[in-house]
Amino acid sequence: MGNLKELARADRFELQILGKLKLEGSSAPAESCLCNTVNISTSGALVETGFIVPKGSLVKYAFTLPGTDRSVEITGEIIRVEAVTDAPRRVRPSGETPRKILRYGIMFLDLNDSDRVAMDEFLTFYRKRNEHQRT
Structure with a gap:
């Protein structure tokens, strides 16, 4: 699939979808994590998680389309990494940071x-x- 121009051109949809990221080629459970999808298109997605995934990594991104039972699993490349400065950080019951x-x-x-x-x-x-909801 696509290049960066195609990715920038694709219609993005702001959706809250729970997904799973897994480093490609890894079988260790510690190498996978849950993520929250911020937006998605047919060429890519923006996701949030507390786990560190290096830029350039190949990942499997899996999710279920909302309101359906259709699961999708896609190989992708991490092309951008940024810290979220406005995300609420709840104190964990264990006292961990x-x-x-x-x-x-x-x-x-x-x-x-x-x-x-x-x-x-x-x-x-x-x-x-x-x-329809806006009109």
């Missing part, structure tokens, strides 16, 4: 045709629903 929240830009590398169609249909529905 909460992790710093980081945002990762993921460029999708292998979105297969059936997942692309499912995402296109979902994002089209989401766009129309939001436009």
Whole structure:
């Protein structure tokens, strides 16, 4: 899949989707983490997590399209990393210092045709629903 120009051009949708990131080629459970999707398009996603994933890493990004039982798993590359300065940091019951929240830009590398169609249909529905709610 795409290059940076294509990624910048794709329509992005602000959605709250729980996802999972796993470093590509790793079988260790410690090398995977939950993430919150901030926005998504058919060419990439912006996610937040407290785990550190180096820029340039290949990851598997898995999530379920909201309101469906359709699971999607995509290989992507971390192309952007930034700290989230406005995220609330709750004190953990154990007294541990909460992790710093980081945002990762993921460029999708292998979105297969059936997942692309499912995402296109979902994002089209989401766009129309939001436009209808604004009118």
